[in-house]
Amino acid sequence: MKxxxxxxxxxxxxxxxxxxxxYPLGLGIGVLGYGVLATAWAMxxxxxxxxxxxxxxxxxxGAYTVAVLSETLPYPVVLFVAAVIGLVVALIVxxxxxxLAGIYFVIFTFGLTELVRQLVTYYEVxxxxxxxxxxxxxxxxxxIYWQLLALLAATLGMAYWVRQSRIGLALRVIGDDPVVASxxxxxxxxxxxxxxxxxxxxxxxxxxxxxxxxxxxEPSIVFNxxxxxxxxxxxxxxxxxxxxxxxxxxxxxxxxFEWLSANFPNHYSIILGLLFIAIVFVLPNGVLAAGESLxxxxxxxxxxT
Amino acid sequence: MTTISxxxxxxxxxxxxxxxxxxxxxxLAQDRTAIRIGYxxxxxxxxxxxxxxxxxxxxxxxxxxxxxxxxxxLSKLGVTLPIEVTEYDxxxxxxxxxxxxxxxxxxxxxxxxxxxxxxGANLASGPTFDRFGYPQLAGTAVTDMAPxxxxxxxxxxxxxxxxxxxxxxxxxxxxxxRDAGTINNKVAIASVADGFGIDLSKAATPAFTEAxxxxxxxxxxxxxxxxxxxxxxxxxxxxxxxxVAFSYxxxxxxxxxxxxxxxFSPKVFYLGVGxxxxxxxGIAGPNHNGVMGIGGIDPDSxxxxxxxxxxxxxxxxxxxxxxxxxxxxxxxxxxxxxxxxGDIDREAISAEISSGEFDTIIGKVKLVxxxxxxxxxxxxxxxxxxxxxxxxxxxxxxxxxxxxxxxxPAA
Numbered sequence: 006m007k008x009x010x011x012x013x014x015x016x017x018x019x020x021x022x023x024x025x026x027x028y029p030l031g032l033g034i035g036v037l038g039y040g041v042l043a044t045a046w047a048m049x050x051x052x053x054x055x056x057x058x059x060x061x062x063x064x065x066x067g068a069y070t071v072a073v074l075s076e077t078l079p080y081p082v083v084l085f086v087a088a089v090i091g092l093v094v095a096l097i098v099x100x101x102x103x104x105l106a107g108i109y110f111v112i113f114t115f116g117l118t119e120l121v122r123q124l125v126t127y128y129e130v131x132x133x134x135x136x137x138x139x140x141x142x143x144x145x146x147x148x149i150y151w152q153l154l155a156l157l158a159a160t161l162g163m164a165y166w167v168r169q170s171r172i173g174l175a176l177r178v179i180g181d182d183p184v185v186a187s188x189x190x191x192x193x194x195x196x197x198x199x200x201x202x203x204x205x206x207x208x209x210x211x212x213x214x215x216x217x218x219x220x221x222x223e224p225s226i227v228f229n230x231x232x233x234x235x236x237x238x239x240x241x242x243x244x245x246x247x248x249x250x251x252x253x254x255x256x257x258x259x260x261x262f263e264w265l266s267a268n269f270p271n272h273y274s275i276i277l278g279l280l281f282i283a284i285v286f287v288l289p290n291g292v293l294a295a296g297e298s299l300x301x302x303x304x305x306x307x308x309x310t
Numbered sequence: 311m312t313t314i315s316x317x318x319x320x321x322x323x324x325x326x327x328x329x330x331x332x333x334x335x336x337x338l339a340q341d342r343t344a345i346r347i348g349y350x351x352x353x354x355x356x357x358x359x360x361x362x363x364x365x366x367x368x369x370x371x372x373x374x375x376x377x378x379x380x381x382x383x384l385s386k387l388g389v390t391l392p393i394e395v396t397e398y399d400x401x402x403x404x405x406x407x408x409x410x411x412x413x414x415x416x417x418x419x420x421x422x423x424x425x426x427x428x429x430g431a432n433l434a435s436g437p438t439f440d441r442f443g444y445p446q447l448a449g450t451a452v453t454d455m456a457p458x459x460x461x462x463x464x465x466x467x468x469x470x471x472x473x474x475x476x477x478x479x480x481x482x483x484x485x486x487x488r489d490a491g492t493i494n495n496k497v498a499i500a501s502v503a504d505g506f507g508i509d510l511s512k513a514a515t516p517a518f519t520e521a522x523x524x525x526x527x528x529x530x531x532x533x534x535x536x537x538x539x540x541x542x543x544x545x546x547x548x549x550x551x552x553x554v555a556f557s558y559x560x561x562x563x564x565x566x567x568x569x570x571x572x573x574f575s576p577k578v579f580y581l582g583v584g585x586x587x588x589x590x591x592g593i594a595g596p597n598h599n600g601v602m603g604i605g606g607i608d609p610d611s612x613x614x615x616x617x618x619x620x621x622x623x624x625x626x627x628x629x630x631x632x633x634x635x636x637x638x639x640x641x642x643x644x645x646x647x648x649x650x651x652g653d654i655d656r657e658a659i660s661a662e663i664s665s666g667e668f669d670t671i672i673g674k675v676k677l678v679x680x681x682x683x684x685x686x687x688x689x690x691x692x693x694x695x696x697x698x699x700x701x702x703x704x705x706x707x708x709x710x711x712x713x714x715x716x717x718x719p720a721a
Contacts (some may be wrong), residue, residue: 027441028416031409124533130503130530134512137430137505140453141462219404221433223505224532225356226404266406267413270399275353 011062015158022147030146035151036259038215043239043251045162045207048167050237052176053243055106058233059098059114063091063205065227067212069125072138072222081110081144084213092259095202097217099219103197106183115230129224136224142217152214160207164248169198176200181276214221235262242284246290253292337548340384344394345382345654347373348420350410352427355402360558361427362449363587364633367625369395369424372641374624382645400426404434411435413440421654422644429453429505431521434465441465445660447644449637452476452506454513465660466589469640469682469700470633476604479687479700480580481517482709484552488523492712493551493577498527501556506583510556526550535561538568547657551713552578559584562603563593570597577713578602586689586696588628598691600714605691606631606698608707609630613671620680631689631696635681639670 022030042060050057070087078086102113129136167173175196178186187193216222235258243254261280265273287296334555341464349369352361355441373393379474407426414420415438423444432451439446440463447467448459453459454472484709487493501507506529518525521531521673531541532565539560553576555565562584569579584590585603594601607614614635614692619630620640627633628659646669675684686698690710697708 026416028412031412035405035409090678126503126532130508134508136508137433139433178696218408219434220437221404221430225431225504226434229403231403263409265411266398266401267417270397271353273399273401 011161018154019151022150027068030150030289032260032263034146034150034153034215035263036217037150037157038211039236039239039255040252041153041157041160041211042208042236043155043255044164045211045241046236047245047251048160048207048239049176049197049216050240051250052201052214053180053197055103055197056111057114058111058230058237059117059205060208060236061228061230061232062114062118063094063208063210064232065118065125065224066090066121067209067214068096068216068219068222068227069138069212070209071142071213071216072140075140075142075217080094080144084180084210087209087213090208092202092266096198098205099198100203101200102192102199114231118228118230118233121289122224122308125228126224140217140220140222144217146218149214149218149286153211156207156210156214161248163203163207167203168248172196172244173198195292238281238284240291242288244293247291249295250291250293285291311470311668321395322604340569342387342391343649344391345384345391345422346394346396346418346420347422347424348396348398348401348414348418349424350398350407350426352402352413352431354401357402357426357428357431359439360450360583363630364626365427365637366627367621367627368449368637370642371560371621372601372645376645380401381651383649384654385649396420400431402431404431407431407435408438411438411442411444415444416462417609422648422656423660424641425449425451431573432460436466440465441635443660445644445663447663448639450633452509454509456681457632457679464680465656467663467677467680467682469636469639471682471685472513473506473686474513475685475702476509476687477513478517479702480554480698481514483522483606483688483700484523484578485521487578487710487712492547495522495524496526496548496550497523497552498548498550499525499529499544499556500538500545500688501528501530501559502533502535502582503530504533504558506558507556510582514556518633523552531561533558533660536564538565542572542574545571551576552580554578555582557582557584559587563590564588566594566597566601567720570594570720573717573719575714575717579714580688583614583632586631588630589689590696591694596718596721599693600691600711602688602690602699602710604687604689604695605630605695606700606707607631607635607664608672608686609695609697610707611671611673611688611693614672617671632686635672637683639672640682642670643675703720 021033046060067087070090071083074086075084098117104111175191178191179193179196183193239254239258240251242258244250265276269276345598351366352358369415373395381390383390391419398410400410411423414423425446425448427450432448432587436459443465445465447469449469451468452472454474456468456472459466489496499511499514501511515528525618527545556567562581563582572684580602582604585601586605618628643663646657647666650662651658664677664680667674684703686701688700689696689698692708692711699706699710
């Protein structure tokens with residue numbers, strides 16, 4: 006039943022570009038893009054509680070791969086190469102850092118974005134001697150929308166599978182108490198590395214798919230740290246430990262950002278800052294969790310009366 | 311207590327989502343009481359400084375000038391209408407720029423859209439302008455790709471040339487100085503490792519070599535560098551008469567100040583973006599005199615002098631001496647094209663911009679292949695003005711002063 010519903014929703018969403026105008030379609034692309042990133046982020050960071058700020062490092066790598074290879078390779082191959090690059094970087098980074106915990110991991114991932122950005126810049130400046138790159142692919146907004154929709158469906162499917170499988174359980178144990186997990190015989194590093202890699206590959210693909218929308222790509226455009234922060238706040242708002250939590254955070258927040266920037270262009274940053282504080286204070290476990298606890302409290306009250 | 315605030319937050323979310331949905335409804339009654347101009351400009355983020363100097367003040371000035379003169383005449387409709395502005399902040403991100411233009415074109419249904427600041431952002435918004443058929447007059451984009459871009463996007467107009475224009479003009483100017491015996495054959499180039507610096511150094515390096523100059527130093531430095539002492543001390547020991555930095559505003563200022571401190575005073579001292587800013591003389595003090603840079607103006611033009619006065623009166627700051635005048639001129643072109651067409655017919659307006667000749671503050675202008683090819687390329691501070699030494703189409707306004715005066719040591 007659930008699967009049928011999901012399939013119907015997917016098909017219905019696939020028909021959006023045929024009747025939506027360019028602006029709603031642009032919104033759709035934004036919502037899907039952030040939906041994918043937030044879901045992928047929560048897949049690893051939700052259960053382990055490792056706050057990663059490296060989202061945009063992988064996102065940017067994907068976009069750059071498309072910019073570099075789009076003229077020489079067919080598009081599907083480019084996407085595949087992007088995924089492989091994302092995987093390789095995730096493995097290297099994961100092996101080096103997943104033994105870190107808490108704030109050290111946060112700082113490291115933030116630094117990673119800057120490191121990747123500087124490496125790309127260094128390479129472009131000293132080896133290819135171009136910095137801006139052009140992506141001229143015959144892909145309209147509707148194509149980007151469809152690809153993102155497919156990627157979102159795949160991401161949700163993957164997240165669903167992880168939740169059901171042993172690896173998901175193992176990850177939750179690690180998140181609750183790594184010492185207990187290791188005593189239970191869970192191979193901590195391997196488990197974390199697997200999930201981290203899957204999550205990073207999805208982020209890389211999200212960047213690769215959206216690259217043709219910008220035409221012009223340079224490090225400051227695709228490695229924008231704000232993206233990483235937005236993804237975290239979206240996942241936290243919706244609730245990173247639920248399947249649809251990150252998505253439910255991404256959709257309203259994205260629309261809210263859009264509404265704010267359309268109506269309060271001069272106060273956007275101030276309102277955004279207040280909003281972030283509000284989310285952390287008022288909804289520390291996300292909207293879904295807050296809704297559930299509200300529900301249980303209400304029904305308990307009813308039971309008492 | 312907490313329950314209430316949670317509910318309030320959720321309600322707030324609901325209201326805002328609803329409002330977003332409502333704002334998506336198209337404007338039904340198109341009563342024409344004004345010409346509606348929209349733009350998304352970087353008010354926050356890394357591009358805000360550049361936009362705040364070269365672009366936004368000119369948009370404000372143009373709207374003010376046009377409205378004070380009564381507006382723009384649409385002869386086919388028999389009305390003269392003022393300009394009404396819808397503005398957004400693109401927060402210096404390409405994603406937001408693209409979406410803001412989509413919003414302006416399809417939600418606000420503005421008549422015309424003005425571009426944002428910077429090369430990258432203008433390239434990123436090219437396909438969107440083109441898709442909706444709005445003319446894009448990119449006054450602050452420097453790209454050698456312009457000849458290809460105009461084929462791809464028929465409504466795009468590139469007003470600030472490409473890296474080759476500036477680099478080759480500089481080399482040509484220096485060749486004359488060398489042949490006259492005023493400078494030696496050695497050149498040092500330091501470029502910022504970012505789009506602008508790389509584009510220019512990529513064009514300049516072969517041009518210098520072909521002209522027979524000896525490049526004794528040609529390196530990049532990372533964006534955001536603030537300590538240039540190592541660069542300056544290395545270059546100072548190489549015996550160069552010409553120091554060229556394809557730099558960005560904070561570096562341009564730092565390079566000047568640190569060269570003064572190190573008393574590295576080559577005969578030709580050339581810097582990139584920022585040299586032409588009105589604040590440069592304030593930062594460099596007496597040492598601004600004789601410094602060369604990208605851009606320039608015609609110090610003898612009365613129209614330009616009047617523009618400088620109006621700009622300063624309205625915005626409280628003088629325009630910069632490179633892209634500002636070009637940006638304002640591109641708006642004059644737009645207004646004249648609208649009046650000649652006599653209606654808001656974007657196809658016809660684009661065609662007119664492409665083929666017509668216009669009277670602007672930078673003189674009579676006719677675009678070549680949708681590009682402004684009449685540009686000041688090298689400028690120098692002389693007597694408080696950043697005068698043009700080299701122009702793509704005419705002779706320089708002034709002769710270069712080489713060697714530049716020695717630095718006055720910092721007090």
